[in-house]
Amino acid sequence: MRALFRRRAVLVTLIALVSILGTALPGKSASIFDLLPDGPSTPGYLGFTFEETRPGLGQLVSTIDSNVLRKDKNDLGGMYLCASMDDPECTKGAAINAQLILPPCATATQRMCIESLALGSGTGPLEQTLLEREIAGPRTPADPVTGLPAGGGPSLWSAPTITNKAGTKSYGVSVKVMYSQFREGVGSASKRNAPISLQSMRIDVFPVEIIPGDFSPLETYSSVNPDGAATYGVRPVGGSQGIYKDPAWLDSGSYGKAADFADDTRAALTLRMGNEMTGWLYGRLKDIKVDVTPLDNKFNKITIEGAPVAAPGAYGVIKKSELKNYPAIDARVRLGSNDFGYNELVNTPGTRGLGYSPVGNFTDFAAFEPILKTMPGAKAQWLIQSGASVNGYQPQVTSQCFNDKTKLLGIVTTNALIYENGAPEFKNGTLNYKVAGLHHLADGVTLTRGTYDLAIRSETARCVYGFSDAPFQASISVVGADGQEQTIATESIREDVKREWLFLSAQNFTFSSPVIKVKLTQEKKLTQPATSGSQAAATKKVANKTISCIKGKVIRKVSGSNPKCPTGFKKR
Template identity: 35%
Template sequence: MKSRALHLLIAALMFLATFTPATHAANSLDRPWWPKVPSLGFSSTEAFTPGVREKSWVSGYSYAEGTSSGLYTRVVSCLSVEDPACANADSIAANFILPPCSLNEGELCIDSLELSNAAGKLEPATFDYVAPSPKFLASKTRGTPFGGGISLWRSKSTLNALGVDQFAVHVHLDLQNMRNKACLTDAQSCSFELGNFSANVFPVKVRPITSEEKCLWTEGNNCAVITDFLPGTKVALTVRMNNSLTGFLFGRMQDVSMEVTPISKTLNALRVEASPIDVPSIHAFVAKSELSKYPEIDKYWDNRRANLAASDKISSETIDLGPWPQYAMNDFLAFSSLVESGELVSSIWRFGSGLGLGTGSDCYKDKTKILGLVTTNASTYDPGPPSFDGTSLNYRVGGAHHLADGKTLTRGSYDLALRSEFARCLYGFSNAPLGASISVLSSDGTTQEISTESLREDANRQWLYLSAKNFTFSSPTIRIKLVQKAEIGAVAKPAAKSTKSAPRTTITCVKGKTVKKVTGANPKCPSGYKKK
């Protein structure tokens, strides 16, 4: 049980370091909203943090006090996954940045980068060079790929917001071996497992360093400064990846399409095409001196922080729960009345593996292939795939109602690329074309009017694309219900085994002369309303 908990903890830390930047120092100039008095709360931002995963590395971890301690207290830097200096480590973790395939340094690699020209047509970019980084050779014995540095690419006809043709590709794998010592006597214990996968494309300009720069990497006196894509730019990235990448992926992008093309029995070409997206930062804090006015937050903090809660409340420091994915939605909901927008982080293009398994159907148990890709600009979200309640796919997101100016509504974007085979498995459909209804349910149970929704299936009926745009926050649920279009002579297959959904009931809520009806599995009255 302890080793499983440790495995999950390391996986969560790897996911967090990739998809959610580390919390900045409290006195940082880029956090003008930081509380001036000791407070409790959370923050979440996609803002770039220098020094996170810009180079490949391998480290060995050991229980200096013995395995019963449950804590790694000895860390060793390894020159390779087969470094004798790390042979006795209890576990090994590796962060490998994949090289361009043209360098012939391993099977797992970056096949191509494409960017749209002025006419909107995608054109291939040209690989330029690899940023400085330690290099780790691929190991057949331990099943690990080559690891190096971030690669710089140049476009023939597309510029970025700084007026140059430079774009950086950062595809990295977090790998882990939790039984490293056993590898000395048991060959089956030598292989590594995929903890996290992430693929990013950054518009950059390599120029001399100044004191104010945030560098994606440095080389001598030069800095790779991150900038924005020009409006209308479309990006396509193709990565050669093995079969360890399965299930649902998550992304920060919009208007997505994807292809998974087998190269061999164990290797695929994964191509994702999408436009970049902007994501608002959010934060919510309550002064410790005012905590008694928020009994629900007080109670939530006790449960969330357990034995640390008491010291949190009396310390002179502000405690920021940060953006831990597995807690993000619950943190957001607990502080929802206090949530505010911060800076708008623009021009993000990223996708990667997510946390959590799908619920509601045995179809989620397929570990042999990629099942889908979920993308949104919501500041917070459920880290796993959409849940299935027997009739609909549901996905919770959260964000501030307004942007930082306090006036402009935050408009939501949600895209779901779903493997058609998986969709048909959920509903027991035949191979006839699919249709769908898309709705957005607000936190008070009402249905939003959304100005844009779309459904399309690719020509080969391999991928189904669903999209909802321009919905508002704070904590809506996107609900998708698929339907089978008519097909002469078609007979629907029996539905896949699914978890029985909870019965839905309707309650009446009143506020003065206003009456609302709320329907759901566990309906609750909106804030300010009382159950009749």
């Protein structure tokens, strides 16, 4: 029976280094080993990748586990699989982790579930898709004591007319939430009812092609590591022998192969989520819209709409014998390994691949950039995340206004290879968002063009700037690493009809490490006599206008009820 993966206890700080072990990269048409003279059999090289990979099959199942630290068990440690929060296995370790895939909503009153998926093309209307089924696999029950939701599997949806590049109208949805609980003790000292906390979330919408064959659903199983520590893994039921590529899931008699979106596709996903889904989201979208409607005092209906974007990865190779000639790269490789791991990596004759997550990883990217090339064949992604990145980078908070834990405050999305996983930095009167990427596409000639979208609650923007309820205006600019402002070919600034959200977008900027700057301004509010309720309401509905301002070759758009060009710019 083939095991897809086996978990190991989390005993050290998570790092961004992942061994690829000579296999082709999931979801991409290129591998770092394509850069070698004789492919993977070429000896004596190290390969490096930066890319936003799809979740592996082990990340697409619902599990609850109890993590035993080495210090708590004779320096052995281990991870025990729990059938539920009440399972005695969950008393063996103080740290409880739950990886849950949220199921589709089955009833009108169900919470923490997927309500609907709608798709469209271009500026045309969105059409509702039909839920075909939830994919079979491990399930975990809801826990009414702590509020932990039920865990299910990915879901398959079919569109009436929107076809993907695989020629199908099938689409998958995976909403993964990660919870943790610290019970302080083990055995009888375990505090079963200790509070849980949401650590991170990942939302994927993706086209799929259903491939028939000798496949079976996934199951979890308990096992033991060579050192005797308890662990568990995920494998196909009965050991199916089918060969799969780019799997989104395994099912009975078929598997879902991840495909690519057709050009100009838009998707809107509606979720019923708890109030714990707060703060800032980040991911891979453009032209985003968001709507939040309270369902009750604990849950909201959240709709996120946007177009998927392709974020090309980067790869590069270097001879092991030449690693010392690149001190910055050598230092990052050494940092990601202990002394034994580094020596084994560098001094053995074989070729190895090392993968780095792109989220927040500016330091690693800067070190490796001189040897990196753009990967060809990137697929478009519809991806939203929250919380810490997979490499452990925590979102940074630079304004007290971003500390509000009661509501969703904003979303930042981009196609940049390297990007931040939180709110823009508020500094010197502007909201700054840093990105990085390679200057050219895979052909080495065509410039890489960037996209950036910011959705921020209007009240949050007012809080950051200390604005009153009076209308304000906004401008957006892109400043390169050389300090020069770029010309943005496409830019938009708008508010939703309820004036609850402000949306800003910049597109077609270039790399390698620009900073996108958003500045809001407001004229001093004049003292006015008291008005009736209807007059006050009318005042709040002042229409926004957008003007174009020019300074040399730089064009900047400014939006507001009475927009004015920034200092040094003239109205176009």
